[in-house]
Amino acid sequence: MRIVVSGGGTGGHIYPALALIREIQKKDKNAEFLYIGTERGLESNIVPREGIAFQSIHITGFRRKLSFENVKTVLRFLKGVGDSKKILREFKADIVIGTGGYVCGPVVYAAAKLGIPTIIHEQNSIPGLTNKFLSRYVDRIGICFKEAENYFPKDKVVLTGNPRASEVVGQDGVKGRISAGLKINQPAVLIFGGSRGAKPLNEAVLKSLTELGSKPYQVLYITGEVHYDEVKSEVELIGNPENVIIKPFIHNMPEVLAGIDLTVARAGATTLAELTSLGIPSILIPSPYVTDNHQEKNALALSSHGAALLLPERELTGPKLVDQIDSILMDQEKLTQMKQAAKQLGMPDAAERLYSLMKELAK
Numbered sequence: 113m114r115i116v117v118s119g120g121g122t123g124g125h126i127y128p129a130l131a132l133i134r135e136i137q138k139k140d141k142n143a144e145f146l147y148i149g150t151e152r153g154l155e156s157n158i159v160p161r162e163g164i165a166f167q168s169i170h171i172t173g174f175r176r177k178l179s180f181e182n183v184k185t186v187l188r189f190l191k192g193v194g195d196s197k198k199i200l201r202e203f204k205a206d207i208v209i210g211t212g213g214y215v216c217g218p219v220v221y222a223a224a225k226l227g228i229p230t231i232i233h234e235q236n237s238i239p240g241l242t243n244k245f246l247s248r249y250v251d252r253i254g255i256c257f258k259e260a261e262n263y264f265p266k267d268k269v270v271l272t273g274n275p276r277a278s279e280v281v282g283q284d285g286v287k288g289r290i291s292a293g294l295k296i297n298q299p300a301v302l303i304f305g306g307s308r309g310a311k312p313l314n315e316a317v318l319k320s321l322t323e324l325g326s327k328p329y330q331v332l333y334i335t336g337e338v339h340y341d342e343v344k345s346e347v348e349l350i351g352n353p354e355n356v357i358i359k360p361f362i363h364n365m366p367e368v369l370a371g372i373d374l375t376v377a378r379a380g381a382t383t384l385a386e387l388t389s390l391g392i393p394s395i396l397i398p399s400p401y402v403t404d405n406h407q408e409k410n411a412l413a414l415s416s417h418g419a420a421l422l423l424p425e426r427e428l429t430g431p432k433l434v435d436q437i438d439s440i441l442m443d444q445e446k447l448t449q450m451k452q453a454a455k456q457l458g459m460p461d462a463a464e465r466l467y468s469l470m471k472e473l474a475k
Protein backbone atom coordinates (compact mmCIF):
# COMPACT_ATOMS: atom_id res chain seq x y z
CA MET A 113 0.00 0.00 0.00
CA ARG A 114 1.24 3.49 -0.88
CA ILE A 115 0.11 5.74 1.91
CA VAL A 116 0.09 9.53 2.16
CA VAL A 117 -0.26 11.00 5.62
CA SER A 118 -0.79 14.67 6.29
CA GLY A 119 -1.20 16.51 9.54
CA GLY A 120 0.61 19.23 11.31
CA GLY A 121 1.18 22.47 13.05
CA THR A 122 1.44 20.94 16.50
CA GLY A 123 2.47 17.62 18.05
CA GLY A 124 -1.13 16.69 18.77
CA HIS A 125 -1.72 16.20 15.05
CA ILE A 126 1.73 14.84 14.15
CA TYR A 127 2.32 12.09 16.75
CA PRO A 128 -0.91 10.20 15.94
CA ALA A 129 0.19 10.18 12.29
CA LEU A 130 3.65 8.86 13.18
CA ALA A 131 2.19 6.25 15.52
CA LEU A 132 -0.05 5.03 12.72
CA ILE A 133 2.90 4.83 10.32
CA ARG A 134 4.93 2.80 12.84
CA GLU A 135 2.05 0.39 13.40
CA ILE A 136 1.68 -0.19 9.65
CA GLN A 137 5.46 -0.60 9.23
CA LYS A 138 5.29 -3.47 11.75
CA LYS A 139 2.48 -5.20 9.86
CA ASP A 140 3.27 -4.50 6.19
CA LYS A 141 6.94 -4.43 5.26
CA ASN A 142 6.05 -3.33 1.71
CA ALA A 143 4.05 -0.28 2.70
CA GLU A 144 5.46 3.01 1.46
CA PHE A 145 4.83 6.36 3.07
CA LEU A 146 4.92 10.01 2.19
CA TYR A 147 4.20 12.68 4.78
CA ILE A 148 2.93 16.04 3.52
CA GLY A 149 3.21 18.99 5.91
CA THR A 150 4.35 22.60 5.98
CA GLU A 151 7.82 23.98 6.55
CA ARG A 152 6.59 26.18 9.39
CA GLY A 153 4.87 23.46 11.44
CA LEU A 154 6.65 21.24 13.98
CA GLU A 155 6.32 18.39 11.46
CA SER A 156 9.17 19.69 9.28
CA ASN A 157 11.50 18.96 12.21
CA ILE A 158 9.84 15.90 13.79
CA VAL A 159 8.97 13.83 10.69
CA PRO A 160 12.36 13.75 8.88
CA ARG A 161 14.15 12.84 12.13
CA GLU A 162 11.95 9.72 12.21
CA GLY A 163 13.26 8.71 8.79
CA ILE A 164 9.97 9.25 6.94
CA ALA A 165 9.84 10.89 3.50
CA PHE A 166 8.57 14.44 3.87
CA GLN A 167 7.32 17.00 1.36
CA SER A 168 5.91 20.39 2.13
CA ILE A 169 3.27 22.64 0.65
CA HIS A 170 2.65 26.27 1.48
CA ILE A 171 -0.63 27.00 3.26
CA THR A 172 -1.91 29.11 6.16
CA GLY A 173 -4.96 28.75 8.40
CA PHE A 174 -8.21 30.68 8.13
CA ARG A 175 -8.90 33.53 10.54
CA ARG A 176 -12.27 33.17 12.18
CA LYS A 177 -12.94 36.88 11.78
CA LEU A 178 -13.53 38.52 8.41
CA SER A 179 -10.09 39.53 7.17
CA PHE A 180 -8.19 40.27 3.98
CA GLU A 181 -5.76 37.53 5.02
CA ASN A 182 -8.55 35.05 4.31
CA VAL A 183 -8.59 36.05 0.66
CA LYS A 184 -4.90 35.22 0.49
CA THR A 185 -5.58 31.98 2.34
CA VAL A 186 -8.16 30.95 -0.28
CA LEU A 187 -5.60 31.60 -3.02
CA ARG A 188 -2.97 29.61 -1.12
CA PHE A 189 -5.52 26.83 -0.59
CA LEU A 190 -6.17 26.61 -4.35
CA LYS A 191 -2.44 26.58 -5.07
CA GLY A 192 -2.03 23.98 -2.29
CA VAL A 193 -4.66 21.78 -3.95
CA GLY A 194 -2.79 22.01 -7.26
CA ASP A 195 0.56 21.21 -5.63
CA SER A 196 -0.97 18.35 -3.64
CA LYS A 197 -2.52 16.80 -6.76
CA LYS A 198 0.88 16.81 -8.41
CA ILE A 199 2.54 15.17 -5.40
CA LEU A 200 -0.24 12.58 -5.01
CA ARG A 201 -0.10 11.63 -8.69
CA GLU A 202 3.70 11.32 -8.64
CA PHE A 203 3.63 9.20 -5.49
CA LYS A 204 0.71 7.11 -6.85
CA ALA A 205 -1.08 7.17 -3.51
CA ASP A 206 -3.51 4.32 -2.75
CA ILE A 207 -4.96 6.10 0.25
CA VAL A 208 -4.63 9.48 1.96
CA ILE A 209 -5.18 10.12 5.64
CA GLY A 210 -5.31 13.51 7.34
CA THR A 211 -4.74 13.82 11.05
CA GLY A 212 -5.70 17.46 11.48
CA GLY A 213 -4.22 20.94 11.23
CA TYR A 214 -4.81 23.20 8.24
CA VAL A 215 -2.23 21.53 6.01
CA CYS A 216 -4.64 18.57 5.63
CA GLY A 217 -7.16 20.82 3.92
CA PRO A 218 -5.66 21.00 0.43
CA VAL A 219 -4.00 17.56 0.63
CA VAL A 220 -7.09 15.56 1.56
CA TYR A 221 -9.38 17.67 -0.64
CA ALA A 222 -7.07 17.10 -3.62
CA ALA A 223 -7.06 13.35 -2.94
CA ALA A 224 -10.85 13.20 -2.79
CA LYS A 225 -11.08 15.08 -6.10
CA LEU A 226 -8.62 12.63 -7.67
CA GLY A 227 -10.81 9.72 -6.51
CA ILE A 228 -8.22 8.41 -4.03
CA PRO A 229 -9.78 6.88 -0.86
CA THR A 230 -9.56 9.34 2.02
CA ILE A 231 -9.83 9.30 5.82
CA ILE A 232 -9.59 12.09 8.35
CA HIS A 233 -8.74 11.46 11.96
CA GLU A 234 -10.23 13.77 14.58
CA GLN A 235 -8.51 13.59 17.95
CA ASN A 236 -10.74 16.07 19.80
CA SER A 237 -14.25 16.01 21.19
CA ILE A 238 -15.05 19.10 19.11
CA PRO A 239 -13.57 19.11 15.59
CA GLY A 240 -11.51 21.92 14.10
CA LEU A 241 -12.45 23.94 11.00
CA THR A 242 -10.36 21.88 8.58
CA ASN A 243 -11.89 18.55 9.52
CA LYS A 244 -15.41 19.98 9.47
CA PHE A 245 -14.77 21.25 5.96
CA LEU A 246 -13.18 17.99 4.80
CA SER A 247 -15.90 15.79 6.29
CA ARG A 248 -18.09 16.47 3.23
CA TYR A 249 -15.52 15.06 0.82
CA VAL A 250 -13.82 12.17 2.63
CA ASP A 251 -14.83 8.51 2.74
CA ARG A 252 -14.38 7.88 6.47
CA ILE A 253 -13.82 9.83 9.69
CA GLY A 254 -11.99 8.23 12.61
CA ILE A 255 -12.94 9.75 15.96
CA CYS A 256 -11.65 9.39 19.53
CA PHE A 257 -14.46 10.88 21.63
CA LYS A 258 -18.03 9.71 21.06
CA GLU A 259 -19.21 13.36 21.30
CA ALA A 260 -17.36 14.22 18.07
CA GLU A 261 -19.79 12.21 15.93
CA ASN A 262 -22.44 14.93 16.28
CA TYR A 263 -20.38 17.23 14.06
CA PHE A 264 -19.95 14.86 11.12
CA PRO A 265 -22.06 12.89 8.60
CA LYS A 266 -23.03 9.88 10.77
CA ASP A 267 -22.57 7.21 8.10
CA LYS A 268 -18.86 8.08 7.71
CA VAL A 269 -17.89 8.04 11.39
CA VAL A 270 -15.96 5.20 13.05
CA LEU A 271 -14.75 5.26 16.65
CA THR A 272 -11.09 4.33 16.25
CA GLY A 273 -9.33 6.09 19.12
CA ASN A 274 -5.93 7.77 18.77
CA PRO A 275 -3.04 5.66 17.36
CA ARG A 276 -0.66 7.27 19.83
CA ALA A 277 -2.54 5.36 22.55
CA SER A 278 -1.19 2.15 21.01
CA GLU A 279 2.35 3.40 20.69
CA VAL A 280 2.83 4.28 24.35
CA VAL A 281 1.85 0.82 25.59
CA GLY A 282 4.55 -1.73 26.46
CA GLN A 283 7.39 0.78 26.76
CA ASP A 284 10.23 0.46 29.24
CA GLY A 285 9.52 3.00 31.98
CA VAL A 286 12.88 2.41 33.72
CA LYS A 287 14.70 3.25 30.50
CA GLY A 288 12.44 6.28 30.15
CA ARG A 289 13.28 7.49 33.66
CA ILE A 290 17.01 7.02 33.18
CA SER A 291 16.95 8.86 29.84
CA ALA A 292 15.27 11.84 31.49
CA GLY A 293 17.63 11.87 34.46
CA LEU A 294 14.98 10.69 36.95
CA LYS A 295 15.74 8.39 39.88
CA ILE A 296 14.22 4.92 39.81
CA ASN A 297 13.03 4.72 43.40
CA GLN A 298 11.09 7.93 43.97
CA PRO A 299 7.59 8.93 42.70
CA ALA A 300 7.76 11.20 39.67
CA VAL A 301 5.45 13.88 38.35
CA LEU A 302 5.72 15.12 34.77
CA ILE A 303 4.69 18.71 34.03
CA PHE A 304 4.29 19.92 30.45
CA GLY A 305 2.04 22.28 28.50
CA GLY A 306 1.36 20.33 25.31
CA SER A 307 3.77 20.12 22.40
CA ARG A 308 4.60 23.83 22.41
CA GLY A 309 4.61 24.50 26.15
CA ALA A 310 2.25 26.89 27.96
CA LYS A 311 3.30 30.21 29.45
CA PRO A 312 0.70 30.30 32.29
CA LEU A 313 1.76 26.83 33.38
CA ASN A 314 5.43 27.86 33.28
CA GLU A 315 4.65 30.88 35.46
CA ALA A 316 2.87 28.72 38.05
CA VAL A 317 5.72 26.20 38.12
CA LEU A 318 8.32 28.94 38.59
CA LYS A 319 6.32 30.31 41.51
CA SER A 320 6.24 26.89 43.17
CA LEU A 321 9.78 25.79 42.31
CA THR A 322 11.26 26.34 45.76
CA GLU A 323 8.39 24.53 47.45
CA LEU A 324 8.61 21.64 45.01
CA GLY A 325 12.25 21.34 46.05
CA SER A 326 11.17 20.26 49.55
CA LYS A 327 8.92 17.39 48.40
CA PRO A 328 9.53 13.64 48.70
CA TYR A 329 8.91 13.22 44.97
CA GLN A 330 10.75 14.31 41.84
CA VAL A 331 9.54 16.55 39.05
CA LEU A 332 10.28 16.38 35.35
CA TYR A 333 9.32 19.77 34.00
CA ILE A 334 9.20 20.40 30.22
CA THR A 335 9.01 24.08 29.36
CA GLY A 336 8.32 23.90 25.62
CA GLU A 337 11.13 24.67 23.15
CA VAL A 338 10.32 28.38 22.70
CA HIS A 339 10.03 29.12 26.44
CA TYR A 340 13.15 27.29 27.59
CA ASP A 341 15.70 30.11 27.61
CA GLU A 342 13.38 32.48 29.44
CA VAL A 343 12.47 29.84 32.06
CA LYS A 344 16.12 28.87 32.51
CA SER A 345 17.21 32.44 33.20
CA GLU A 346 14.49 32.79 35.85
CA VAL A 347 15.49 29.46 37.38
CA GLU A 348 19.05 30.71 37.70
CA LEU A 349 17.78 33.48 39.97
CA ILE A 350 15.49 31.23 42.05
CA GLY A 351 17.80 28.22 42.22
CA ASN A 352 17.15 24.83 40.64
CA PRO A 353 16.14 22.26 43.29
CA GLU A 354 17.92 18.94 42.98
CA ASN A 355 14.65 17.00 42.53
CA VAL A 356 13.38 19.15 39.65
CA ILE A 357 14.69 18.35 36.17
CA ILE A 358 14.00 20.97 33.51
CA LYS A 359 14.04 20.28 29.76
CA PRO A 360 12.82 22.14 26.67
CA PHE A 361 11.26 19.13 24.89
CA ILE A 362 11.38 15.36 25.04
CA HIS A 363 11.53 13.22 21.91
CA ASN A 364 11.04 9.82 23.60
CA MET A 365 7.78 10.67 25.36
CA PRO A 366 6.26 7.13 25.17
CA GLU A 367 9.19 5.72 27.15
CA VAL A 368 9.24 8.60 29.62
CA LEU A 369 5.48 8.45 30.22
CA ALA A 370 5.77 4.76 31.03
CA GLY A 371 7.88 5.71 34.07
CA ILE A 372 5.65 8.55 35.36
CA ASP A 373 3.22 8.42 38.32
CA LEU A 374 1.29 11.66 37.77
CA THR A 375 1.07 14.23 35.00
CA VAL A 376 0.23 17.94 35.03
CA ALA A 377 -0.69 19.04 31.50
CA ARG A 378 -2.88 20.96 29.12
CA ALA A 379 -5.81 18.89 27.81
CA GLY A 380 -4.68 18.31 24.23
CA ALA A 381 -6.41 15.23 22.86
CA THR A 382 -3.29 13.26 22.01
CA THR A 383 -1.84 13.79 25.47
CA LEU A 384 -5.11 12.51 26.95
CA ALA A 385 -5.06 9.44 24.70
CA GLU A 386 -1.57 8.63 26.01
CA LEU A 387 -2.50 9.17 29.65
CA THR A 388 -5.61 7.00 29.50
CA SER A 389 -3.91 4.25 27.55
CA LEU A 390 -1.24 3.98 30.24
CA GLY A 391 -3.57 4.69 33.18
CA ILE A 392 -1.70 7.77 34.40
CA PRO A 393 -3.64 10.13 36.72
CA SER A 394 -3.48 13.79 35.77
CA ILE A 395 -4.15 17.37 36.72
CA LEU A 396 -5.45 19.04 33.57
CA ILE A 397 -5.34 22.77 32.87
CA PRO A 398 -7.26 23.13 29.58
CA SER A 399 -6.06 25.87 27.27
CA PRO A 400 -8.85 28.47 27.04
CA TYR A 401 -7.32 29.79 23.79
CA VAL A 402 -8.46 26.96 21.48
CA THR A 403 -11.40 26.62 19.08
CA ASP A 404 -14.75 26.23 20.85
CA ASN A 405 -12.94 25.65 24.14
CA HIS A 406 -12.45 22.05 23.00
CA GLN A 407 -9.73 21.29 25.57
CA GLU A 408 -12.18 21.78 28.43
CA LYS A 409 -14.52 19.24 26.81
CA ASN A 410 -11.59 16.87 26.34
CA ALA A 411 -10.63 17.28 30.00
CA LEU A 412 -14.18 16.76 31.24
CA ALA A 413 -14.28 13.39 29.55
CA LEU A 414 -11.56 12.33 32.02
CA SER A 415 -12.39 14.35 35.12
CA SER A 416 -16.05 13.27 35.08
CA HIS A 417 -14.84 9.67 35.41
CA GLY A 418 -12.39 10.36 38.22
CA ALA A 419 -9.37 9.92 35.94
CA ALA A 420 -8.17 13.53 36.30
CA LEU A 421 -8.57 16.72 38.29
CA LEU A 422 -9.62 19.70 36.16
CA LEU A 423 -7.88 22.92 37.16
CA PRO A 424 -9.16 25.93 35.17
CA GLU A 425 -6.39 28.28 34.07
CA ARG A 426 -8.06 31.23 35.85
CA GLU A 427 -7.64 29.33 39.16
CA LEU A 428 -4.06 28.26 38.48
CA THR A 429 -1.52 29.51 41.02
CA GLY A 430 1.78 28.08 42.24
CA PRO A 431 0.44 27.01 45.69
CA LYS A 432 -2.73 25.50 44.21
CA LEU A 433 -0.71 23.47 41.76
CA VAL A 434 1.49 22.05 44.52
CA ASP A 435 -1.57 21.32 46.71
CA GLN A 436 -3.20 19.34 43.94
CA ILE A 437 -0.03 17.40 43.15
CA ASP A 438 0.33 16.55 46.85
CA SER A 439 -3.34 15.57 47.14
CA ILE A 440 -2.81 12.82 44.58
CA LEU A 441 0.83 11.75 44.88
CA MET A 442 0.80 11.60 48.70
CA ASP A 443 -2.46 9.62 48.85
CA GLN A 444 -1.83 6.09 47.66
CA GLU A 445 -5.51 5.15 47.63
CA LYS A 446 -6.50 8.14 45.50
CA LEU A 447 -3.57 7.53 43.17
CA THR A 448 -4.66 3.93 42.61
CA GLN A 449 -8.31 4.89 42.04
CA MET A 450 -7.36 7.54 39.51
CA LYS A 451 -5.01 5.13 37.72
CA GLN A 452 -7.80 2.60 37.32
CA ALA A 453 -10.29 5.24 36.18
CA ALA A 454 -7.82 6.54 33.58
CA LYS A 455 -7.01 3.07 32.28
CA GLN A 456 -10.69 2.29 31.76
CA LEU A 457 -10.95 5.17 29.30
CA GLY A 458 -7.92 4.07 27.29
CA MET A 459 -8.10 2.66 23.77
CA PRO A 460 -4.76 0.90 23.29
CA ASP A 461 -5.94 -0.88 20.11
CA ALA A 462 -6.57 2.41 18.29
CA ALA A 463 -3.76 2.08 15.72
CA GLU A 464 -5.01 -1.37 14.70
CA ARG A 465 -8.57 -0.05 14.36
CA LEU A 466 -7.49 2.82 12.13
CA TYR A 467 -5.27 0.55 10.02
CA SER A 468 -8.17 -1.89 9.51
CA LEU A 469 -10.30 0.98 8.27
CA MET A 470 -7.55 1.95 5.82
CA LYS A 471 -7.20 -1.59 4.48
CA GLU A 472 -10.94 -1.86 3.99
CA LEU A 473 -11.05 1.38 2.01
CA ALA A 474 -7.92 0.86 -0.07
CA LYS A 475 -9.07 -2.58 -1.28
Ligand SMILES: CC(=O)N[C@H]1[C@@H](OP(=O)(O)OP(=O)(O)OC[C@H]2O[C@@H](n3ccc(=O)[nH]c3=O)[C@H](O)[C@@H]2O)O[C@H](CO)[C@@H](O)[C@@H]1O
Pocket residue numbers: 122123124125127212235236276304305306307308334360361362363364365378379380381382383384386399402406407410
Ligand atom coordinates in the same frame (compact mmCIF):
# COMPACT_ATOMS: atom_id res chain seq x y z
C1 LIG B 1 -3.00 25.00 21.30
C2 LIG B 1 -3.64 23.95 20.48
O1 LIG B 1 -4.24 24.20 19.45
N1 LIG B 1 -3.52 22.71 20.94
C3 LIG B 1 -4.09 21.56 20.25
C4 LIG B 1 -2.95 20.67 19.81
O2 LIG B 1 -2.21 20.48 21.02
P1 LIG B 1 -0.79 19.84 21.22
O3 LIG B 1 0.01 19.81 19.97
O4 LIG B 1 -0.20 20.45 22.41
O5 LIG B 1 -1.29 18.37 21.40
P2 LIG B 1 -1.49 17.30 22.48
O6 LIG B 1 -1.39 17.79 23.85
O7 LIG B 1 -2.72 16.58 22.10
O8 LIG B 1 -0.27 16.35 22.15
C5 LIG B 1 1.05 16.73 22.38
C6 LIG B 1 1.93 15.64 21.87
O9 LIG B 1 3.26 16.07 21.94
C7 LIG B 1 4.00 15.13 22.69
N2 LIG B 1 5.09 15.81 23.36
C8 LIG B 1 4.87 16.90 24.13
C9 LIG B 1 5.92 17.52 24.79
C10 LIG B 1 7.23 16.98 24.63
O10 LIG B 1 8.22 17.46 25.17
N3 LIG B 1 7.40 15.91 23.85
C11 LIG B 1 6.37 15.30 23.20
O11 LIG B 1 6.57 14.31 22.49
C12 LIG B 1 2.99 14.51 23.65
O12 LIG B 1 3.45 13.29 24.15
C13 LIG B 1 1.80 14.38 22.71
O13 LIG B 1 1.91 13.26 21.88
O14 LIG B 1 -3.44 19.47 19.22
C14 LIG B 1 -4.34 18.70 20.04
C15 LIG B 1 -4.77 17.45 19.28
O15 LIG B 1 -5.53 17.75 18.17
C16 LIG B 1 -5.53 19.54 20.50
O16 LIG B 1 -6.35 18.80 21.37
C17 LIG B 1 -5.00 20.79 21.19
O17 LIG B 1 -6.05 21.60 21.64
